[in-house]
Amino acid sequence: YGMIILFSWTIILVYLIADIKYRIPTLGSFIIPLAFLAISCAMLLPRQNQLLRPALQSIWLGLHVLIAFLGNAAFVLTFGVGLMYIIQERQVKSKKPGTFYHRLPSLDILDNLNYTALTFGFPLQTVGIISGSIYENYAHGVYWSGSLKEILSLVTWIIFGMLLAGRFFAGWRGRRAARVAVAGFVAVVLTYIGIIYY
Numbered sequence: 001y002g003m004i005i006l007f008s009w010t011i012i013l014v015y016l017i018a019d020i021k022y023r024i025p026t027l028g029s030f031i032i033p034l035a036f037l038a039i040s041c042a043m044l045l046p047r048q049n050q051l052l053r054p055a056l057q058s059i060w061l062g063l064h065v066l067i068a069f070l071g072n073a074a075f076v077l078t079f080g081v082g083l084m085y086i087i088q089e090r091q092v093k094s095k096k097p098g099t100f101y102h103r104l105p106s107l108d109i110l111d112n113l114n115y116t117a118l119t120f121g122f123p124l125q126t127v128g129i130i131s132g133s134i135y136e137n138y139a140h141g142v143y144w145s146g147s148l149k150e151i152l153s154l155v156t157w158i159i160f161g162m163l164l165a166g167r168f169f170a171g172w173r174g175r176r177a178a179r180v181a182v183a184g185f186v187a188v189v190l191t192y193i194g195i196i197y198y
Helices: 002-022 027-043 059-093 099-103 107-140 148-169 174-196
Strands: none
Touching: 002 027, 002 059, 002 107, 002 174, 027 059, 059 099, 059 107, 059 148, 059 174, 107 148, 107 174, 148 174
C-alpha cells in the first residue's frame, strides 16, 4: 500500500517538473490518470503497519526506494510522452486530423521530452539497482538473490538501456523510441506487481 502511494507521488513530482520546464498542458491528461490508477490500486491492497526489523533498517533501503521510484516515475513520463507521440504521428499522417492534432505539441517537442525523461530516469534506475543490491547484501548477505522483483527490475533496466543506446548509437527517434518506451512501461508495471506479490 505505502509503496504504491509513494510511487504515485513520485509520478506527480516528475510530472510537475516536466510541466514547469515544457509547459505542455495536455501532458497531465496522460500522466495524472496513471498516478490516480496507481492510488486506486493501492486502496485495494491491505494496509500493513509493520516496522522493519532492526537488522533490516539501513540508509541503503531509503536511498534505494527513493532513487528507484524517481527513475521509474521518469519511465512513466517516457510512456506518457511516447503515447502522445504515437497519437500525434497518426494525426499528422491522416488526411483529416482529429481533435488531438491541435491539442498535442509537435513531434519534435515530444521526442525531445521523451529523450530528456529517459536520460533522467535511466541513471536513477541504475543507481537504484546498485543501492538495492547493496541493501540486499546488508540485509541477507547476497548481492543478487534472483528473486522475481530483481529479475523484473533488471528486465526494465535492460529495455530502457536498449532504448538509450538505440537513441545514442543507432539514431532511434520518433515512433521506434516511443514504442520501446511503451514496452518499457509494461515492464515497470510488471516489476511493481512482482514487488507486491514477492
